[in-house]
Amino acid sequence: MDVARSQVPEAGTPVACRSCQAQHGVVCGALSSGQLRELGRHSLRRKVDAGSEIIAQGSESSFYSNITRGVVKLCKVMPDGRQQIVGLQFAPDFVGRPFVRESTLSAEAATDAEICVFPRNLLDRMISETPELQRSLHDQALKELDAAREWMLTLGRRTAEEKVASLLYLIATHAEPQSAASTAFDLPLSRAEIADFLGLTIETVSRQMTRLRKSGVIRIENVRHIVVPDMDELEKKISG
Amino acid sequence: MDVARSQVPEAGTPVACRSCQAQHGVVCGALSSGQLRELGRHSLRRKVDAGSEIIAQGSESSFYSNITRGVVKLCKVMPDGRQQIVGLQFAPDFVGRPFVRESTLSAEAATDAEICVFPRNLLDRMISETPELQRSLHDQALKELDAAREWMLTLGRRTAEEKVASLLYLIATHAEPQSAASTAFDLPLSRAEIADFLGLTIETVSRQMTRLRKSGVIRIENVRHIVVPDMDELEKKISG
């Protein structure tokens, strides 16, 4: 999409970061009120439509952001077009790679989303001045590392059915619950994106979804809306 | 192997950490000389044989270590025995997961190795007192995260031949060079371990190796010793 334009977030309302603090676990939770105020003065709240790029692979980005609503996917694409989603980020995750200018992956809104954008320079300075913040970002990095490694196991050693079940479980676990039991949720990804996350093709994803449906593990209310009557049954399909 | 015993490193020579400082990029480079001395007093240098476990998956470990020689593999195994190597660590990498007691993966020496072991409590304290050190470990975590995501692309979207070429390239790039051109190296992994890293079977790994040999990209001097006449040719096999 409009990569160039989205590199510099020109549209957005200046906000006191304080106003979205509750959602900003990773960054704002670690800041003093003075720092919060300063960060707030230089932050923009911005809406991004599903599909639009936040950071382009191989580009230099001069800002970081916090997700305040929606889901962001991290992708790597090969020169020949093959593509792999290497991570999903949910509110209130932090997006951006501290200390490095060039990104080896792209970040793209999977759903309509809202992010709070702030300048790289400022945050880099705050990181070096605030061990709390460093620690907080270190924690997020370690959490992402665990997730990435868990997914390596899925990619390398699980069958197509196990892969699809793993993804549904991941979403069910991270999506904001719509029903009390959190067993009903909207998929933030299309079939093609699911395929790119699982290292499969669209057709295989579709077939495995109907397989899970026919075996009673899930109900597909709608292409994007899934109900899991019994979460244990879904877990059993993952095996490990 | 002897998991229980290896959990507490009882064998080893106490060393001043200073003595291996040159190799301890990640941890020791960020410490003051006083801290170095203290860490040294509580460190053990320890030799570990190829195949022996350093940290067991699901266990609580009370120590961290630095690799001073050799290669360590990080594995995840499923209840049914399927196994995935999720990372390779080379000297002078740091091994251990700060801030968390239980490990979700096992660390095992892939080759005969030497590590410098120190107590978790002490290092955790030093981390919280030393922003430099926090930063250094944060950097390593981000480096590992990049590597994990790069490998996700390999696992999800590359063919068997590309996978094997990727692994050879990784080793060639990280192994201490034996020839000046660094195009000859020992494999730190058996065929079975390579298969577990690439999400393939032993047979497929073997076949792809002979395919690369027959196409002139590599020479197999010995099962464990590889020569790459032209590194560019190897890179071409990776595609991306």
Add this chain to the structure above:
DNA sequence: CCGAAACTTTGATCTGGATCAAATCGCGAT
């Protein structure tokens, strides 16, 4: 030096998931 066990290669066959092809379904625009 010999022999057994473990590791690696090679061959034959099978199969899960890819690819190719064709309906359906959904949904925004007219």
Add this chain to the structure above:
DNA sequence: ATCGCGATTTGATCCAGATCAAAGTTTCGG
């Protein structure tokens, strides 16, 4: 409502890599 187009499902066939089987080869203890 109806059209049209992209997304999804379903079906038929193919093939890369798995599995099964059998030779080599390396390693190492005696």
